[in-house]
Amino acid sequence: MERYNPPKIEKKWQAFWEKEGTYKTPENQTGKKYYCLVMFPYSSGDLHIGHWYNFAPADIHARYKRMNGFNVLHPIGFDSFGLPAENAAIKRKIHPHDWTEQNIERMTQQLKSTGNSYDWGRVLAASRPEYYKWTQWLFLLIYKRKLAYRAKALANWCPSCQTVLANEQVESGKCWRCASEVEQRDIDQWMFRITEYADRLLADLDKLDWPSQTLAMQRHWIGKSEGLEIDFQVEGSKDTIKVFTTRADTIYGATFMVLAPEHPLVAKFLSPESQTKGSHSGALSDYVTSARKKKELERLSADKDRSGVFTGSYALNPLSNERIPIYVSDYVLMGYGTGAIMGVPGHDARDNAFAKKYDLPVKTVVVPAHHSRHPELVSGSVSEIPDQVRNDTEKDTGPLFTDYGNIVNSGEYSGKTSEEVIQKIKEYVKDNQVGDSKVNYHLRDWVVSRQRYWGAPIPIVYCDKCGIVPVPESDLPIMLPFDVDYTPKGTSPLGTSPDFLNTTCPECKGPAKRETDTMDTFVDSSWYFLRFTEPWLESDPFSEEKVKYWLPVDMYIGGAEHTVLHLLYSRFVTKVLFDERLITFEEPFHALRHQGTILGPDGDKMSKSKGNVINPDDLLETYGSDTVRLYLSFMGPYDQGGPWDNRGIEGMYRFLGRVWTLVQSNMAEPEIATESPTPRNDKGVTDSLRIMHRTIKKVSEDINILHFNTAVASLMGYLNYLQSRKQVTREEAVTYLLLLSPFAPHMTEELWSLLGKKTSIHLEKWPVYDGELIKDEKVTLVIQVDGKVRDRMVVDAGLSKEEALGGARKLEKVKKYVSDTNVDKVVFVPDKLINFVIKI
RNA sequence: GCGGAUGUGGCGGAAUUGGUAUACGCGUACGGUUUAGGACCGUAUGGAGAAAUCCAUGGAGGUUCAAGUCCUCUCAUCCGCACCA
Numbered sequence A: 001m002e003r004y005n006p007p008k009i010e011k012k013w014q015a016f017w018e019k020e021g022t023y024k025t026p027e028n029q030t031g032k033k034y035y036c037l038v039m040f041p042y043s044s045g046d047l048h049i050g051h052w053y054n055f056a057p058a059d060i061h062a063r064y065k066r067m068n069g070f071n072v073l074h075p076i077g078f079d080s081f082g083l084p085a086e087n088a089a090i091k092r093k094i095h096p097h098d099w100t101e102q103n104i105e106r107m108t109q110q111l112k113s114t115g116n117s118y119d120w121g122r123v124l125a126a127s128r129p130e131y132y133k134w135t136q137w138l139f140l141l142i143y144k145r146k147l148a149y150r151a152k153a154l155a156n157w158c159p160s161c162q163t164v165l166a167n168e169q170v171e172s173g174k175c176w177r178c179a180s181e182v183e184q185r186d187i188d189q190w191m192f193r194i195t196e197y198a199d200r201l202l203a204d205l206d207k208l209d210w211p212s213q214t215l216a217m218q219r220h221w222i223g224k225s226e227g228l229e230i231d232f233q234v235e236g237s238k239d240t241i242k243v244f245t246t247r248a249d250t251i252y253g254a255t256f257m258v259l260a261p262e263h264p265l266v267a268k269f270l271s272p273e274s275q276t277k278g279s280h281s282g283a284l285s286d287y288v289t290s291a292r293k294k295k296e297l298e299r300l301s302a303d304k305d306r307s308g309v310f311t312g313s314y315a316l317n318p319l320s321n322e323r324i325p326i327y328v329s330d331y332v333l334m335g336y337g338t339g340a341i342m343g344v345p346g347h348d349a350r351d352n353a354f355a356k357k358y359d360l361p362v363k364t365v366v367v368p369a370h371h372s373r374h375p376e377l378v379s380g381s382v383s384e385i386p387d388q389v390r391n392d393t394e395k396d397t398g399p400l401f402t403d404y405g406n407i408v409n410s411g412e413y414s415g416k417t418s419e420e421v422i423q424k425i426k427e428y429v430k431d432n433q434v435g436d437s438k439v440n441y442h443l444r445d446w447v448v449s450r451q452r453y454w455g456a457p458i459p460i461v462y463c464d465k466c467g468i469v470p471v472p473e474s475d476l477p478i479m480l481p482f483d484v485d486y487t488p489k490g491t492s493p494l495g496t497s498p499d500f501l502n503t504t505c506p507e508c509k510g511p512a513k514r515e516t517d518t519m520d521t522f523v524d525s526s527w528y529f530l531r532f533t534e535p536w537l538e539s540d541p542f543s544e545e546k547v548k549y550w551l552p553v554d555m556y557i558g559g560a561e562h563t564v565l566h567l568l569y570s571r572f573v574t575k576v577l578f579d580e581r582l583i584t585f586e587e588p589f590h591a592l593r594h595q596g597t598i599l600g601p602d603g604d605k606m607s608k609s610k611g612n613v614i615n616p617d618d619l620l621e622t623y624g625s626d627t628v629r630l631y632l633s634f635m636g637p638y639d640q641g642g643p644w645d646n647r648g649i650e651g652m653y654r655f656l657g658r659v660w661t662l663v664q665s666n667m668a669e670p671e672i673a674t675e676s677p678t679p680r681n682d683k684g685v686t687d688s689l690r691i692m693h694r695t696i697k698k699v700s701e702d703i704n705i706l707h708f709n710t711a712v713a714s715l716m717g718y719l720n721y722l723q724s725r726k727q728v729t730r731e732e733a734v735t736y737l738l739l740l741s742p743f744a745p746h747m748t749e750e751l752w753s754l755l756g757k758k759t760s761i762h763l764e765k766w767p768v769y770d771g772e773l774i775k776d777e778k779v780t781l782v783i784q785v786d787g788k789v790r791d792r793m794v795v796d797a798g799l800s801k802e803e804a805l806g807g808a809r810k811l812e813k814v815k816k817y818v819s820d821t822n823v824d825k826v827v828f829v830p831d832k833l834i835n836f837v838i839k840i
Numbered sequence B: 001g002c003g004g005a006u007g008u009g010g011c012g013g014a015a016u017u018g019g020u021a022u023a024c025g026c027g028u029a030c031g032g033u034u035u036a037g038g039a040c041c042g043u044a045u046g047g048a049g050a051a052a053u054c055c056a057u058g059g060a061g062g063u064u065c066a067a068g069u070c071c072u073c074u075c076a077u078c079c080g081c082a083c084c085a
Helices: A006-020 A049-067 A083-092 A096-113 A129-144 A194-207 A212-222 A248-253 A264-269 A281-293 A296-301 A349-358 A375-379 A392-397 A418-431 A544-550 A565-579 A616-622 A625-634 A646-667 A687-704 A708-725 A730-740 A745-754 A801-809
Strands: A033-038 A071-073 A148-158 A163-165 A183-192 A225-234 A240-245 A256-259 A309-316 A323-328 A340-343 A435-440 A460-463 A467-470 A502-504 A511-514 A553-557 A589-593 A597-599 A641-643 A778-785 A788-796 A823-829 A833-838
Touching: A006 A096, A006 A625, A006 A745, A033 A049, A033 A544, A049 A071, A049 A553, A049 A597, A049 A616, A049 A625, A049 A687, A083 A096, A096 A616, A129 A148, A129 A467, A129 A565, A194 A212, A194 A565, A212 A565, A225 A248, A225 A418, A240 A248, A240 A256, A240 A340, A248 A418, A256 A349, A264 A281, A264 A309, A264 A323, A281 A309, A281 A323, A323 A340, A340 A349, A418 A435, A565 A589, A616 A625, A625 A646, A625 A708, A625 A745, A646 A708, A646 A730, A646 A745, A687 A708, A687 A730, A708 A730, A730 A745, A778 A801, A788 A801, A801 A823, A801 A833
Parallel strands: A033 A071, A033 A553, A256 A323, A553 A589, A597 A641, A778 A833
Antiparallel strands: A148 A163, A148 A183, A225 A240, A225 A309, A225 A435, A256 A340, A309 A323, A460 A467, A460 A511, A502 A511, A778 A788, A823 A833
C-alpha cells in the first residue's frame, strides 16, 4: 500500500477534473437548481486563510447539493477594480492593469489548489471591459430611471494622497494609507438615490433568511424614524424654524432651541441688520466659523463637552406660546432632520447636558407611568418629579427622564399618556398648519463617483449646449484609457488623457468632454451575481431566462464586513432591475451566512507585525488541501471562527491517514469485499447497518445547515467503529467515501478509483438513509430517584411502563431509595427514563 | 448610550421537543510496536473522595418530577453603530 501522499494525488485529480469538466454547470434548465455563491474576492494576489475559510466550507455545501441531484451553480470571479491596484502601480512601477491580471492569474492557481468545485468556464473580473461594459449599462439604467444625479456632496478628502476616500477607508478620522487627517470637502459627485428605496429595503428584510445581527445592522443603517416637523416662529420676524422631533409629547418642556452651525438661518442672524440688535453677534460669528472649520474627528470626540452660543434671538413655542432662546451648537447636525431641534432638557440626555452647561431651565413634562396615581403628578401641578416617588435609578439621573410616561405641566394635555399626546399634537399642528408628520431616515444617498483611475468610467458626457448627456448604450463600453498619469493629484486621473477627455456630444455632435470620475467598486459588485448565469453573453448584461432559472441566490456565504454596504447596494440594484421588469424577484440573496474570523494561534487577530499569520500555501505543502479543508470544517461552529491550532490540523491529517489505510485494507480482503448490502441478522438490523444509516443522516443534515464540525465528528465516530471491528465491507467503504467526499475531494477520488470505479465520485448520488434502519432495538433507560440518576437499564425499545417499572424496582441501587410505600409518583418517558418521586 | 452575539473539562468544542452533561478532536498518562526517536496501535482521562457518594455548564434567584436548555436579575468578553433629535 502506498503511503498517503497528498501533494501527488491532489495535483493529479485537479488536472483530471479540469480535463473532464467534472464541475461544469449543467446547462439544462429543468429540475431543481441551487445557486451557492461566495463573495468574489478582491484580486489582491494572495489567497489567505480567511479566503479558505470562506470558500472551502461553501464548496462542501455546494458539493453536497450537487450529489443530491441539484443543478448547482457555484462560480468564482474577481472584484478586480479598486484603489490598491493604483497604490501598487505607484510603488512598484507596474501598470494597474498588469498588476491586476497577474494577481488574477496567481489567485486562480491558488484557488485551483483548494480543490473547490468551481466552474472555471464562468470566471469573471470586474475590471475587464466585457464586464464593466455592463456596469456602465447599469449606471445608464439607473440614470434613465432618474435615480442617478449629480450634486455637491461632502467627501472625505486626504490632503496627502490628494484623493477622495470612501468612508470605509477612513479609520477614526484618518486616512487608512498614510494616517493623515481626513478633511471634508464639497465636491461635485454622482449619487444614486437609494433613499427612495429606504422603505422597501427596510420592509423586505423580513423576507430574508439572514443572520439576526446582519438584519439588525441593516435596519439600523436605514434608520427609519417617524415623528413630526413643527414650525417655531422667530420672534419679531417672518422666519420660522422647522424642527424634527419624535417626542412631540415633550414640547411643553422645550426651554430653548438649537440650530446647526450650517443652518441657513444662522447666516441671517449674522447679517448686519440682526447684528444691531444685540451684542451676541461677535461670539456667534466666532463660534460658527470655528465650528465649520472643525474637522470630523474633533466633532465626533466632542461628545462630552457641549459647546454653543446664544444667537440673541427668541422663538415662540407654537403650543405653549412660550418665548425661548435660540442657540447654535455643533451637537445638532445639518445632515439629519431639519438641522434644528427644540431643546427639551428634562427628557433628552444631550439637551440636558447642554442646559446644564448654559444654565438653562429644566422643565419636567413627562413622569414615569408607575407614578400615575400620584394625584399631584396627574393634575400637573408639580414641575419636577418629587423625590419620594422616584426610584433609585431615577434619583441618579436627577430631573432627566427619557422614557414614555404620563404628561404633566402641559396645559390641556396634562394627565394623558405620551402616546396619546403625540397623536393629539400631530392633529393640532396639522389643523393649525404649524407642522406635519414626517419620516426621516439615517440612510444617505449613495455617492458612486470616485476621483480615481482603476474603476469603470462613468458613461456621461458634458456638452456646453446639451448639458449632461448619457452615453448611448451602443457606444459602450467606454474603455478605460491605458495611458494615463494615475499618480494622485487631486483630480481624476482620466482627465490627463486628452484622447479620453475630449469627445463629441452624442446629441449635437459638437465638442464635449467626458466625465472623468470612475465608479465606486461597490457598483461593480452590486450585480455580479446576475452575470454569473452567463458571463460570456455579449448582447446583454444577462439573459432574463437564465436569471429567472438561477436566481435568487440560494446560499450566499461571505464575511460579515460586508453586512451593510455591499449587501444593501445589491438589494437596491436588484429592486431597480425589478422595477425595470428585467427580473422577477426583489431580493437577490435568499439565505445568507457569514463565516467567522480565524485568529492566530495566540488568539489575536492575524497580522504580519505580530507574526501570527497562517499561510495556507505552506499548509498545502505539508498536509494537502483535504486536511486543511477538514480542519477548517472541524475547528468549531462555522459562523464563530476562533484561534488556529497547529496541533489540531495534525489530528485531521491522522484522521485522513486512518481512512486511507482502512479503505485499502478492505481491498486486500476480497472475500468480504462485496457490494451487496450488509445482511440483516436473525434479530433484525445489525449494529453496523444502524451506525451507517445514522451517520448518513447526521452528515447529510449537518452539511445542509452548515454544521460542518459536527458532520466531521460523526464521520470520525463512524471510522472509530469500523476500525474497532477491524473489517470493512465494500458497501461500507463506498458509503464512507461518499460521505467524506465533499470534505476531502482528492483523497476520496483516489480511493474511489482504487476501488475500481471508472467515473468521478463527485458525480455520484449521495447516500440515502433508511428511517427504519436507524431505530434502536435496545435502549438505555435512565433510572432516577427524585431527579437524580441512580442507575441505568438496557431494555428492548418500546418497553411498557409496567414492565420498565418492574425491572427498575429490582435494581439494588433503586431499592436503596425506593420502597413499596414511599413513592409519591412515577414519571415515565418511554425509551428514555423513569423518575421515582419520593413522598416528603 | 443603542443593537447583536457568546460564556460548558487543561484546550477547541458536543448535547431534537426541558429527559444519560462533557460526543468528536487536541493535550496528558500508561501500555504495545520500533535498533532508538518519530509515526502507528491500545487503554485511561471533569473535580473531590478509600468507597458509598457528593460537587460541576460565568454568578444569583425562579418554574418543573427533571434545567446547559425556559423565565427574572446580574457579571464578563467579543462584534457592529453611535451627538440620528
